[in-house]
Amino acid sequence: MIERCRLFVRTIRRRLPDSEFFYAFxxxxxxxxxxxxxxxxxxxDVAGLFELQLALQIGCKRIVFNSPGKTDDELTLAVTHSQRVIIIIDNFDEIDRLKTLCTTMLPETPVTVGLRLAVGRRTDDAWHKFGFELDDVPEAIARISESPSLVWRGLHFHSSWNKTPLKYYQTLQTVGRFMERHLPQRIRLGMEFVDIGGGFYPENQAVIHHCEDKGILADMMARRHGGRKHINRMLDHDPHAFLVTEVDPLETFAETIAEAMDTHIRPLAPNAAVFMEPGRFIVAHSTAVLLRVLAVKQDSVIVDGGINMMGDYKFSEYAFAPVINLRRPSAALHSCTVYGPLCDPSDLWGYSHYGDPLQRGDAVAVLHQGAYTYSTAWRFIKAIPAYIAFSGDTVSMIKPAETFEDRYGLRFRD
Ligand SMILES: Cc1ncc(COP(=O)(O)O)c(C=O)c1O
Structure with a gap:
């Protein structure tokens, strides 16, 4: 993980020396x-009260706080630490609420704020929940400047799952063109950052054939004619195969974003640094899930941990992760559905595993499970297991398993 952090910082700074990085908690x-x-x-980069408290406790000197619905408790804590926190405002009501809060709190250090933009997503309704339309930006900046406790310093946008840097380029271009036409020089010179969010897709992620064209076709035909196995044979389709997602190298992202900044932003706002909020790229490979086989069936096994610890049905629907028989590992991939123990048919880790066929008692590892797993886990039937860290020769317990008391707020009496 440390190597990942260094790689990101080194690669981006080579082309963007004034860039700053905010890890998406x-x-x-x-x-x-x-x-x-x-x-x-x-x-x-935090999005809620606990994350903000954690970042403050860890000692982060700079924190970007960005979410579409910040509560009064969250805003109060952010304003209390206004020397460390930048608030990215999502909507006009939030400007008004923040102004009112500042009138009572009278922060010693003015609160630095940015505006979340809805650009780049006009055609995608699911993302319309976030931020201001570009046309509203001048009005939003004017309203912010009415408060002596608030200073506007930048713009923010975010897009997800970027396998190429195209969206960053296009959005910076759109923002630059808008700034040229609608933001006077006095305001542009006060701009200290453009926060381009996260969304840097990590390499070595894979999807199951299931959700590719051939797999989708096989599903449609099986629904119409019955017998998925027969249809798979007809289409010469292997439902257990997977495809590694192609991603541009990080150098290409750095190069393209630097070009967009030089062409579209810096001539207008020379003091604006680039902020980035990567999450997935930094931690996706950091974590493996360790499981044990409880039972062996005809072409499947049941292990002792479920996808509640991931909070996602991704392995039954689209994602492939290497599942490895740790007792007898090898590069051979076996068709065998690895089910979890939950009362849910979609609770499974994959349709295949590496190594010799699994037997009862075998230990199994599911690799690359560091992103959107711990933070998205479901409270469902089974406990969230302990987290153990391996660092050099040291093994340490970093978070104990969830207990009865954690879940129910009650002590268990025998
Ligand atoms: C505003 C914002 N920043 C950063 C991220 C992190 O994205 P990723 O983990 O894809 O890098 C997200 C994820 O949804 C986000 O909404």
Missing amino acids: KCNDLPFIANTVCHHGFHA
């Missing part, structure tokens, strides 16, 4: 992980 807020990342070149 929502991706994995396990304190050990957040603490490690924040001691290796990253500030914090």
Whole structure:
């Protein structure tokens, strides 16, 4: 993980020397992980009260606080620490609420704020929940400047799952063109950052054939004619195969974003640095799930941990992760559905595993499970297991397993 942090900082700074990095706590807020990342070149990007408290406790000197619905408790804590926290405002009501709050709190250090933009997503309704339309930005800046406690310093946007840097380029271009036409020079010169969010897709992620064209076709035909196995044979389709997602190298992202900044932003706002909020890229490979086989069936096994610890049905629907027989590992991939123990048919880790066929008692590892797992886990039937850290020769317990009391607020009486 430390190597990942260094790689990101080194690669981006080579082309963008004034860039700053804010690790997205929502991706994995396990304190050990957040603490490690924040001691290796990253500030914090938080989206809720606990994350903000954690970032403050870890000692982060710069924190970006960005979410579409911040509560009064959250805003109060952010204003209390206004020398460390930048608030990215999502909507006009939030401007009004923040102004009212500042009137009573009278912060010694003015609160630095930015505006979240809805750009780049006009056609995608699911993302319309976030931020201001570009046309509203001049009005939003004017309203912010009415408060002596608030200073506007930048713009923010975010897009997810970027396998190429195209969206960053396009959005910076759109923002630059808008600024040229609608923001006077006096305001542009006061701009200190453009926060381009996270969304840097990590390499070595894979999807199952299931959700590719051939797999989708096989599903449609099986629904119409019955017999998925027969249809698979007809289409010469292997339902257990997977495809590694192609991603541009990070150097290409750095190069393209630098070009967009030089062409579209810097001539207008020369004081604006680039902020980035990567999550997935930094921690995706950091974590493996360790499981044990409880039972062996005809072409499947049942292991002792479920996807509640991930909070996602991704392995039954689209994602492939290497599942490895740790007792007898090999590069051979076996068709065998690895089910979890939950009362849910979609509770499974994959349709295949590496190594010799699994037997009862075998230990199994599911690799690359560091992103959106700890932070998104479901409270469902089974406990969230302990987290153990391996660092050099040291093995340490960094978070004990969930207990009866954690879940129910009650002590268990025999
Ligand atoms: C505003 C914001 N910043 C950063 C991130 C982190 O994204 P990723 O983990 O894909 O890098 C997210 C994820 O949803 C986000 O919403």
